[in-house]
Amino acid sequence: MTNQPNTIETKAELLYGKKDNQIVHISEVDSGLECDCFCPACNSPLIARKGTIRTHHFAHHQGTDSQACVETALHLFAKQVLMEHKKVRLPEDQLSAEAIDHHGKKHLKTLLINAEKIEFTNVDAEVFRAGYRSDITAYPYENQNLDIEICVSHKVDLDKQEKAQRSHACMMEIDLSALEKDLSQKQIIQAVLYDAPRHWISNPLHRALEKQLQAEVEKLVFEANEEQPQKIESAPLTPKKPDNHMLLGFKVGHGYSPRYQKNFELCKLYTSRQVVSTSTRNLTCSHSGGFELEEFDLDENCIGKLEHLSFPIEVKLIMGSKLHGRKFVPVVLDLKTM
Ligand SMILES: [Zn+2]
Numbered sequence: 001m002t003n004q005p006n007t008i009e010t011k012a013e014l015l016y017g018k019k020d021n022q023i024v025h026i027s028e029v030d031s032g033l034e035c036d037c038f039c040p041a042c043n044s045p046l047i048a049r050k051g052t053i054r055t056h057h058f059a060h061h062q063g064t065d066s067q068a069c070v071e072t073a074l075h076l077f078a079k080q081v082l083m084e085h086k087k088v089r090l091p092e093d094q095l096s097a098e099a100i101d102h103h104g105k106k107h108l109k110t111l112l113i114n115a116e117k118i119e120f121t122n123v124d125a126e127v128f129r130a131g132y133r134s135d136i137t138a139y140p141y142e143n144q145n146l147d148i149e150i151c152v153s154h155k156v157d158l159d160k161q162e163k164a165q166r167s168h169a170c171m172m173e174i175d176l177s178a179l180e181k182d183l184s185q186k187q188i189i190q191a192v193l194y195d196a197p198r199h200w201i202s203n204p205l206h207r208a209l210e211k212q213l214q215a216e217v218e219k220l221v222f223e224a225n226e227e228q229p230q231k232i233e234s235a236p237l238t239p240k241k242p243d244n245h246m247l248l249g250f251k252v253g254h255g256y257s258p259r260y261q262k263n264f265e266l267c268k269l270y271t272s273r274q275v276v277s278t279s280t281r282n283l284t285c286s287h288s289g290g291f292e293l294e295e296f297d298l299d300e301n302c303i304g305k306l307e308h309l310s311f312p313i314e315v316k317l318i319m320g321s322k323l324h325g326r327k328f329v330p331v332v333l334d335l336k337t338m
Pocket of ligand 1: 039040041042043044060066069
């Protein structure tokens with residue numbers, strides 16, 4: 001046998017009745033049928049149960065107390081609160097815009113709009129406009145109405161949301177669905193006006209601000225796209241000191257020459273030099289510019305020094321000579337980096 005705890009389902013009680021066309025709280029009326037109240041939803045007579053054990057509440061004199069009546073009564077009471085008090089806390093809002101530039105960097109701008117408390121002098125219930133009926137329409141701004149929707153169990157549906165947004169209406173929703181069941185009348189009024197969660201369904205002013213943010217972000221992206229990636233300055237091919245050389249690279253190897261039928265060694269160093277534009281007896285140099293490659297024989301002893309360099313690099317070459325065949329040729333014996 002399972003030992004199940006007794007669970008008592010706590011249902012919300014009917015706390016509001018209708019009396020002389022006003023929604024009244026249970027605390028405001030006499031006990032019993034003397035309360036002279038009707039259900040705000042189904043209009044049947046109510047009894048005020050103000051005993052000592054249970055929370056004070058209304059009950060239908062005949063028939064059953066349905067949850068629908070409780071929800072409708074709270075909805076009507078919340079509307080009445082706004083109509084009477086003519087003030088409300090607006091929802092806060094966070095606006096943002098973002099875009100990504102060509103370099104893959106994200107640009108983001110956000111704007112937090114604080115929850116402002118406003119007052120209004122004019123207010124209507126059930127205004128039909130742009131294809132939908134508002135719970136309450138207040139007129140706090142010039143040329144801009146504020147629709148206030150109250151959610152007890154049903155949120156503003158998609159159709160109404162779209163109609164409000166399409167007609168550039170200002171619409172907010174106050175969410176009473178999580179309201180605690182045993183709040184006093186004063187606490188419920190405080191919740192409706194200020195404390196209960198609320199959010200924007202449609203706000204053309206905020207949409208305009210968001211467009212502005214988007215424009216600012218797109219300007220940042222445009223500027224970032226215009227920026228060229230930093231140019232890597234190529235190392236100049238002219239050494240800073242005229243006696244030095246700008247070393248471009250080297251090549252070392254060995255091979256066999258079928259023509260001379262013998263092995264050979266290759267050990268070369270390459271540097272840049274200004275193009276030599278001198279004319280000779282057989283050549284008249286007419287145009288020149290830039291650099292040309294100069295090649296040196298290299299002594300094997302300095303190969304180790306070359307392996308860890310990154311080229312081009314300015315070096316001082318220590319020259320010597322070696323016998324090649326029957327004559328002496330210049331050779332790089334050593335080099336010093338700057
Ligand atoms: Zn009812």
